[in-house]
Amino acid sequence: MHRRFIGFLALKQKFIILLLLVFAIVLPFTIKNQYIFRLAILSLQWIFLTQSLNLLAGVLGQISLGHIAFYGIGAYTCTILAKNYDFPTWAAWLAAIAVSALFGFALALPTLRLSGYYLTIVTLGFGEIIRLIEINWVSLTRGPLGILNIPKPEFFGYQIKSNIQFYFLMLIILVLSTVLLCRLVNSRTGRAIVATREDSIAAEAMGINIFKYKTMVFVIAAAMAGLCGAFFAQYTNYIDPTSFKSDQSTLLIIMALLGGMGSQIGPFIGAIVLTILPEMIRELMEYRMLLYGVVLLLIMQVRPDGLMGGVNLRYVRQKLLFEKERSKKTAEKGAEAEL
Amino acid sequence: MFIQQLINGITIGCNYALVAIGFTMVFGVLRLVNLANGSIFALGAFFTLIIYTAMQGHFLLSLLCAILATAFVGVMVDRLALYRLRKKGAARVSGMITTLAIATIIDNAVIILFGSQTRPFKRPKDFGNILIGDAVVGKLQIYILLSILAIVLILSYLIYKTKLGKSMLATAQDPEAAMLMGISVNRIISLTFAISAALACFAGSMIGLYYQAIDVTLGTSIGMKTFAAAVLGGVGSIPGAFVGGIVVGVIETFVAVYLSSGLRDAIAFFILIVVLLIKPAGIFGKKVVEKV
Numbered sequence: 001m002h003r004r005f006i007g008f009l010a011l012k013q014k015f016i017i018l019l020l021l022v023f024a025i026v027l028p029f030t031i032k033n034q035y036i037f038r039l040a041i042l043s044l045q046w047i048f049l050t051q052s053l054n055l056l057a058g059v060l061g062q063i064s065l066g067h068i069a070f071y072g073i074g075a076y077t078c079t080i081l082a083k084n085y086d087f088p089t090w091a092a093w094l095a096a097i098a099v100s101a102l103f104g105f106a107l108a109l110p111t112l113r114l115s116g117y118y119l120t121i122v123t124l125g126f127g128e129i130i131r132l133i134e135i136n137w138v139s140l141t142r143g144p145l146g147i148l149n150i151p152k153p154e155f156f157g158y159q160i161k162s163n164i165q166f167y168f169l170m171l172i173i174l175v176l177s178t179v180l181l182c183r184l185v186n187s188r189t190g191r192a193i194v195a196t197r198e199d200s201i202a203a204e205a206m207g208i209n210i211f212k213y214k215t216m217v218f219v220i221a222a223a224m225a226g227l228c229g230a231f232f233a234q235y236t237n238y239i240d241p242t243s244f245k246s247d248q249s250t251l252l253i254i255m256a257l258l259g260g261m262g263s264q265i266g267p268f269i270g271a272i273v274l275t276i277l278p279e280m281i282r283e284l285m286e287y288r289m290l291l292y293g294v295v296l297l298l299i300m301q302v303r304p305d306g307l308m309g310g311v312n313l314r315y316v317r318q319k320l321l322f323e324k325e326r327s328k329k330t331a332e333k334g335a336e337a338e339l
Numbered sequence: 340m341f342i343q344q345l346i347n348g349i350t351i352g353c354n355y356a357l358v359a360i361g362f363t364m365v366f367g368v369l370r371l372v373n374l375a376n377g378s379i380f381a382l383g384a385f386f387t388l389i390i391y392t393a394m395q396g397h398f399l400l401s402l403l404c405a406i407l408a409t410a411f412v413g414v415m416v417d418r419l420a421l422y423r424l425r426k427k428g429a430a431r432v433s434g435m436i437t438t439l440a441i442a443t444i445i446d447n448a449v450i451i452l453f454g455s456q457t458r459p460f461k462r463p464k465d466f467g468n469i470l471i472g473d474a475v476v477g478k479l480q481i482y483i484l485l486s487i488l489a490i491v492l493i494l495s496y497l498i499y500k501t502k503l504g505k506s507m508l509a510t511a512q513d514p515e516a517a518m519l520m521g522i523s524v525n526r527i528i529s530l531t532f533a534i535s536a537a538l539a540c541f542a543g544s545m546i547g548l549y550y551q552a553i554d555v556t557l558g559t560s561i562g563m564k565t566f567a568a569a570v571l572g573g574v575g576s577i578p579g580a581f582v583g584g585i586v587v588g589v590i591e592t593f594v595a596v597y598l599s600s601g602l603r604d605a606i607a608f609f610i611l612i613v614v615l616l617i618k619p620a621g622i623f624g625k626k627v628v629e630k631v
Contacts, residue, residue: 063432065374065439110616117372117435118615121566124374125608128563136601246559250443257436286451293443297420300440304424304433 006308009265010317021175028167037163041235043275044170045228050255050267051177052224057253058262058309059185060217061197063120066127067252070100070222072134072244074229076141079150079239089153089234096230097223103130104222108215127249134241146240153234166235173231177224182264184220193217194262247289254296260308269307343474344596345589350480350549352588353487354542358561359568359580360494361535367511367575368531370431374438375416376539377562378445381555383409383540384547385453388460398463402544406537413536414529416441422525442562449555457554460547483545490541491581494534498577507531511575560604564591567611573621582622586610 009016031037053067078096081087087095110122134141141147153160153169160169184190193213195203204210233239255274259266274295278288299306358380365373386405394401420437466478498504509517510527518524546561547553568587572579587607595603614621 063436110612118570118619120435121372121570122612122615124566125563125611128560129605129608132601132605136599136605247443250439253436253439287447290444290447290451293440293447296440297437297444300429300433300437301420301423304429304436 002307006311006313006316007320010313011320013313013317024171028164034163037167039276039279041163041167041170043272044167044174045232046252046255046271046275047267048170048174048177048228049225049252050259050271051174051181052221052228053252054256054259054261054263054267055181055224056217056221057256058260058266059190059197060193060214061262062214062217063123063253064221064249065120065124065253066130066246066249067123067221067225068244068246068248069127069130070104070225071229071232071248072130072241073103074100074226075233075239075243076134076147076229077226078230079147079233080140082151082234083147083149089155093153093227093230096226098226100226100229101219101223104218104220105215107222108218124246127246131241131244131246134244141241144241146238148238150233150237150239153231160234170231173227178264185264189213189216197262250296251289251292254292254299257296257299257306257309260306260311263306263308263311265313266306266308340474342472343476344592346471346474346476346480348589348592349585350483350588351546351592352585353484354546354549354584355561355564355568355588356581356584357487357490357538357542359565359572359584360491360577361538362565363569363572363575363577363580364507364531365535366569367577368507368514368528369421369425369434371421371434371438372566373535374435374562375442375445376535376565377558377560378442378449379409379413379416379536379558380539380543380561381553381558382412382445382449382543383536384460384543384553384557385449385458386540387544388458388547388553389453391461391463396463402541405544406540409540410533410537412445413532413539416536417529417532446555446558449558453555455555457552460551460553462548462551479548483549487542487545490538494538495577503530560607563604563611564607567607567614570611570619570621571614573623576621576623579621579623 027040028037031040049067049071052070053064056067057063074096077099078092081095082089082092107123107126110119135143137143160166185194192203192208193216195206195208196210196213200210232243251274255270256267257270258274259268259270274292278284278291284291303309358376362373362376365371365376383405386408387402390401390404390408391398416438420441421434424433424437462479466482468475468477469481470476498507506517506522507527507530509520509522510524514524517527543553543557543561546557564587565584568583569580570583571586572581572583587610590610591603591606594606
């Protein structure tokens, strides 16, 4: 079943992407319900966030347990600049990206000395520190009260207010990021990053500057999460530290893992399934996180790489096409022999 | 004031030390970062509270029951989730993520069963205070300190002097060689999990008694503090975890008193990051040279 699904994906890749894109563009015009609209935007957001974690955890292989911290940093930076200092939106967003990227850089510095678990524990600690700062630095963040009435984004006189506009803003960001990430992963740089993941010592021996690539991935992933945070803050109008709890980081990991680590399609599957599924069973809201935990446990038991993890679609496609060709040839030969 | 806070810090730190020892033992044997340790700590504390409320009065007996129950949970965590991964030879990171899943499950199960609000933890009796110099020290603190000291001594005897402990150390050093020497590695691993959970339960109950309240979030923050303690002492080293726990407890108490109580939880992470940056092997840890 799984094999056939992947084979189908590999062969019809372009068609499926086109179909999904058309679906994504048509979707907002058919939705009347505010709640479903919110869910659609939320899904896009989670896909984008999962992509950023996937780059770090899947492509580079460095699990981060505090990834939501960057999202929080982006959200708070954008909010404080736009609300208290009247920054124009583009400047506030750029600042949010820059500040998150800076923190990502700072977090990457220990990679000089640490690897594996230690760094994972550092990311966990980092996430908690950021959350505690958000709660305790009351003069800046208003602590647990949160910040209300965040101004709506405005790009060069064009104000974004309605759900549709927010939806398309996020969709554009997502499409851009998907294209760029695919190009990055398939480029020389991407190969170097994957080599670092597979065997850092061998990669270093091949002349790959491990530290440079690790830092780069940390910075990109953090910047993406920061951008998403800025969007989130201006979209929801209200932020408080509970949106950036470690639960959310765990949820991100589950999304990335369910879809498949290191896969470019994975984040779409993981984030959409895990955003929409719990909403469909509203009675189980109380058990939501418990359910996520069970899902994570099951993934690890059944398929630790996730649905699309360790699947090379290009390879599958070529293999399938080759097999088709061969069976066609043997069929022709058979026909000739019969004649 | 200073001595009083020092004693308070050591009391808290001893509890961290116990949890950190459990964490470090599991890491030593399995090379596994057990992210569920803090959750098991909270679970143990809740078990004690529930059994104690149900039994009306026998605190020590209910503590014992809770310790057994938590140890059972610890063994089950290994048997149901981690054992299969080991058998399949899955990557170590899968083990860590599995413990993350277990932490999520336990935390939320506790929230669903017992509620997320802070629960009062009634002391069995008023223990009273004694004066040491001009510091007021609760008798409870002294009981906690003495009992933890006793546990650590017994545990060290068990690990360093008995055959069982030696097989544990052998498993930590090289599981395959240990298996060839006739050690039942899986039984040793289960035992390690049981001890680790039992220690967490004891520390949880003591913290509950000391603060007279418990809630779920305590597990998360204790989990982080014990990482800090274990890393500070050198992961895998039992004396290191003990010293690390006490140091974290003392520093935390002083920061809360002299700087700001809001920073209380942040300081452990700060210690953690600083130690990892300056001396990742910790105080007692040996630097491992990576062989290719």
